[in-house]
Amino acid sequence: MVTANATASAAHPSGTRPSKVLTLESMNPNIRTMEYAVRGAIPIKADELREQLKTQPNSLPFKQITPCNIGNPQQLNQKPLTFLRQVSALMEYADLLKPEMIETTRKLFPEDAIERAKRNLAYVSGAAGAYTHSLGIHEVRQNVARFIEQRDGFPANPNSICLTSGASGAVERVLDMLISSPNVGVMIPIPQYPLYTATLTRLNAQAIPYYLQEEDWQLSIGDLEGALAKARSSGIDVRALVVINPGNPTGGCLLDSNIAEIVQFCEREHLVLLADEVYQTNIYTETNPFVSFKKIVSQLGSQVELFSFHSISKGMIGECGRRGGYYEAVNIDEQIMGQLFKLASVSLCPNVMGQMAVDIMVNPPKPGDQSYGLYQEEIDGIYQSLKRRAKKLAEAFNSLPNMTCNDAQGAMYLFPKIEFPQAFIDEAKQLGQSPDSVYCMRMLESTGISVVPGSGFGQYPGTFHFRSTFLPPESLFDEFINGFKHFHTDFMGRYSSSPKI
Amino acid sequence: MVTANATASAAHPSGTRPSKVLTLESMNPNIRTMEYAVRGAIPIKADELREQLKTQPNSLPFKQITPCNIGNPQQLNQKPLTFLRQVSALMEYADLLKPEMIETTRKLFPEDAIERAKRNLAYVSGAAGAYTHSLGIHEVRQNVARFIEQRDGFPANPNSICLTSGASGAVERVLDMLISSPNVGVMIPIPQYPLYTATLTRLNAQAIPYYLQEEDWQLSIGDLEGALAKARSSGIDVRALVVINPGNPTGGCLLDSNIAEIVQFCEREHLVLLADEVYQTNIYTETNPFVSFKKIVSQLGSQVELFSFHSISKGMIGECGRRGGYYEAVNIDEQIMGQLFKLASVSLCPNVMGQMAVDIMVNPPKPGDQSYGLYQEEIDGIYQSLKRRAKKLAEAFNSLPNMTCNDAQGAMYLFPKIEFPQAFIDEAKQLGQSPDSVYCMRMLESTGISVVPGSGFGQYPGTFHFRSTFLPPESLFDEFINGFKHFHTDFMGRYSSSPKI
Structure with missing residues (x-):
């Protein structure tokens, strides 16, 4: 013990040896400064x-x-969607699908849930408990691509889709890729969902605010230009623009004309576009339908680099606790795609049942399927109630x-x-x-x-x-x-x- | 378009405007440099x-x-553990527990799985699809604390336990807290699981290697002292020591005497101890049983700051794809605990079914329970096979x-x-x-x-x-x-x- 104290004194000769190594003073100052008001x-x-x-x-x-x-x-x-939970239960306890149990199982589960569980288990060779590919199960990514194609009327590439643990983890990963120095700036709306300011603070980058117009919560390109010019003139390397549409916390939904202006602004100003579109099915008016940034980028034939984020936590699914989501990367450099894969691989993979819920979100029961009626009824019931x-x-x-x-x-x-x-x-x-x-x-x-x-x-x-x-x-x-x-x-x-x- | 080109040219007057914003050259150089060989x-x-x-x-x-x-x-x-999957399935599709279905459910599920699903659903007021507390479900953390107490014979505090999305995310979070500047160093074993070098590279910190002795894969305190002295003499602010026990990739398991020396070394040298103990039940010899760092810290009455990591991915459970785990923080400053909570809250919560699997890992069926025999048989079958x-x-x-x-x-x-x-x-x-x-x-x-x-x-x-x-x-x-x-x-x-x- 004498030796120990002697060593400690040598390391801290003034006698002010702190009682702890990890303290508010010694810790990562970026995390200390970070704020996250939602919790x-x-x-x-x-x-x-x-x-x-x-x-x-x-x-x-x-x-x-x-x-x-x-x-x-x-x-x-809010009740979970029955079909999603039925398929999940069958995948969890796949013995229910065995010949000796299937007859009893059929008394509790509809046939299309049983078929869907079998099909989704086949995606992972029956092993729902194994790590998957780090970007997510290939077949699920194919189904996501098909969903995007049907939504937008433009092609989507499964290899450009990465399944993630909710949208938050995806946003953090893309921002981490973008931030190469404390001088890098990312434009964010004010008001914004504080994931963005929190993550930019943690990554020691510059949040460049632009204000949403409270009369309708649309974006003013003049305001964007003003905020960008001010930041660039002070030497900040502004690289990206975040748009949250439909808006959190505003509840606003951008018109397609406004989205087109934003895409053109980003292309002109050489900004990567991060489109947080997790509320894309929470739409309550006919005047402001949801239009994806991917669709407008495709319509314009724009080369703008776009990351679009989606999630199972919102919409009518509301499976927040499951942690599932994806991003689509559009016009992103091939080598960057490789780097994103490497970054994903350190975290091994997003949780399998979250991936499977993404699959059901993008590929729900179809007309004619046994569960179609109930699924639609549940979705519509939640939707109408939210609207009211x-x-x-x-x-x-x-x-x-x-x-x-x-x-x-x-x-x-x-x-x-x-x-x-x-x-x-x-x-x-x-x-x-x-x-x-x-x-x-x-x-x-x-x-x-x-x-x-x-x-x-x-x-x-x-x-x-x-x-x-x-x-x-x-x-x-x-x-x-x-x-x-x-x-x-x-x-x-x-x-x-x-x-x- | 004229305006657009003019603006672009102004921003890149040399005419060398790159085709993409996000490229290997412009991206976060720490991620670019990062390596992760396991994938x-x-x-x-x-x-x-x-x-x-x-x-x-x-x-x-x-x-x-x-x-x-x-x-x-x-x-x-490797087959998943039946009880774990039965409880998970019942929680997923909780309608199976309703009066109109329970009789049929009883034909497929044992009574203790049904009781367990009810109990665990009660932990989340029936809502397995909602975000939980960011540190994890309180009752699960209580059960983890009880498990640690029984394992070690020393008290554990549920408020010191944080459930996480596998051990990897937990390690990344703790390292992020520790790294306040590029001059901060963390001692890591060589050979090591490359999560550590990858994360330290990404966070732009110094990995200070110490070598494991191949004859028995134990740690030599002399080697630790040498590596630390060398790093400190070159001005590096060495703050933490990572130990992986049982060892990955080495397969070694530290003797309690060696663990005690390591704890004393960390206390003497003012280092936070990160104990990666995810393989704690994968133990194949009687000469080298698993002993936790927490136990030795408690036995010694040491004030060393310790983070211990555990996971559902390894052991005989092997639920890699579920992403569940926890860390226990021992002797950590109260304000740092608050900062760790804030950091966790930005990611909202670890996935619920991963948390529930942690609960089953730490609180499996007991003697007398209907599923006890099968659970033990499955665990033992996997264990003996791994050993062979x-x-x-x-x-x-x-x-x-x-x-x-x-x-x-x-x-x-x-x-x-x-x-x-x-x-x-x-x-x-x-x-x-x-x-x-x-x-x-x-x-x-x-x-x-x-x-x-x-x-x-x-x-x-x-x-x-x-x-x-x-x-x-x-x-x-x-x-x-x-x-x-x-x-x-x-x-x-x-x-x-x-x-x-």
Whole structure:
């Protein structure tokens, strides 16, 4: 022990040897700086309150936490798609398909689920528990390519598709490829899903913000040009543009004319385009249908380098916990494709059942299949309900004082704007916090509703918002809305009666 | 278009505008430099040959590829554990548990699998498709803690356990936390599993090699001290030591006395200890049982900062494709625990069924449970077979000219040493390749057996090895061994008859 202490003192002669090697001071400063509000202070507080309600059910002014901070539909009782779960169960316990069990199995599972399980098991030579190819199972990638072709009317190459563990991991991987120095910049929308700022901070790169126009959440090419010119003039090597469509947190959906402008801007300005299209089936208006960036790139014959991301977590599938998704790489250099393969191979492979769920998402039961009717009924039921709830919540927000909100054209969120009384803004300032954060924390503490402050996504300076999902189940939706209305009216009443400064 | 070209020319005034933004030259140079041999040139060639065999079955001197490059047992027909798959299937399609279906379900599933599925579904309030807590389901972490306590005889804290998407993602996350500048160094064994060098290269940190002693694959504290002193004297901020036990690729298993020396070394030298213990149940000798680093740290009352990694991919479970694992953080600063939580939250959560498989790994059927007998029989059958195959393959390697190989004390690999004839070494040099790589590629091309060259793991200078799993099924094991023997004898015969230089 004498030797040990002597060595330690030699290494730290001033006697200030820290008690730990890994501390806030010594750790990766990029991770320390990183912020991720979707699971930040408010959801953490919500977890605490949920625990408190378990042990002291009457200790708070509400009976349960309503988690509207994250697009996690099955947490709020959305039922999984039966066919997807049937096929998954059969693949998990493939003994059910053996001759000695199949007759009983047929009493519990429809024939097309049995056939589908057999076919998908054949993709992996029966071994659903083995590592697959690092880019994902070849046949699933073929099915994804076919889905894209049918969606867009343009060819897609299975070798350009990489299955991933949700879209988040895919975005992180592509950004990691792009960032060659701290001087590299990536344009991101404001407001944005904070995966982008978090990952750019972790990778020590520059996030170059451009603002979405709140009147319709479309992109202004003039704004893009302005933001790009400003960044480039300060010496930043701007390489890529991120677009989230349908928008998170905005709920906006880009018109094809706007997408074409964006593609042309990227080609002109030599920017790689990252299109986050995970909400592509969450579309609620006829005026703003979903159009993929891949389709417009193909229509224009553009050579722009495009990565498009999709996921099983959203849409009507909502299999968030399964972690499945893919990206399609368009016009990407062949050698870069090899490097992306190498990068994927270090993580071995995305989980097999996530890959299989992607397969079902892109290749669901067809007309004439035994499960077609139920599948469509489930999809349509979820879709119509989401559409009703989106409308109802926007109406509620718009009925309240000091609050305006666009209808959701897509996605799972509303992003209402609040005009805070000056007295409250000053009060928040004194607390050293952003007013929207204080407002959201108070909402949580008085209603149990957990949302994310606008500052977690970024917002136009001087404006304040929050993001709420519209995922609480319809049976509880009025209660949810009333709880919120009561809180907001009370909040505004208190401040409007307080003396102005 | 005129405007577009003008802008492009302005940005690239020399007229050398590259055709792509993202190229080998512009990409993240750390990823470009990164190597990962387990899925490198030889497995890629194996994929090509596998495709060739599909279309032209008689075009090669072998009928199938034997993938011994990766520890992927179910790819080579190892059967999954029945109980694990039964519970998984019931959780996937939870309608099977409903009153109207349960009677038929009981004809296909044992009662304890049904009870277990109900219990595990209750952990997630019935929603197996929702995001979980980012650190993993609380009850599963409690069960992991209990497992560690029973294994080691010392307390474990569920809040110190983080469920992950396999051990690889966990290792990457911890290394990312540790690397605050390019000057940070992490000590890694040579030979090592190349996840470590790949990740350190990607994170732009220094890998500080220390050599394992081939006579028994134990660690020499003198060697550790030497490697550390050399690195520190050149100004490197060495912060952590990686130990892989049981060893990959070596198959060695550390004695408790050696582990204690390593813990004391880390404490003395102020190093965070990363213990990769994913092969902890793959143990084949009585002389070298598995002892966890956590146990020794606890016995010594050491304050060393320890991360211990475990996985469902190895052991007798072999659920590689599911992507499940965990790490336990011991003696880690509280604020760092918060930062690790934040980092996990950006990736949302590890996949739910991987978490549930961890739960079954740490809490299998107990004596008296209906499935206990079968579970034990399956585990023991796999274990005894692995043990037989390990021994048989080592004997085969040791029977061959110019080849020596330690018995596997643990893990799934042998790492035989080959003495290459000088003529072959010279030939490889002229090809600009390492001799072991050339040897392994020829082995693949003449036998279909895919292994990984020693240079992919690192090896003592001037020595040559390869890593082979012993996972081909017993029914094909003699054929596998004979194919290899024939190749090696032929290879050696050709070079020993060639004129010496």
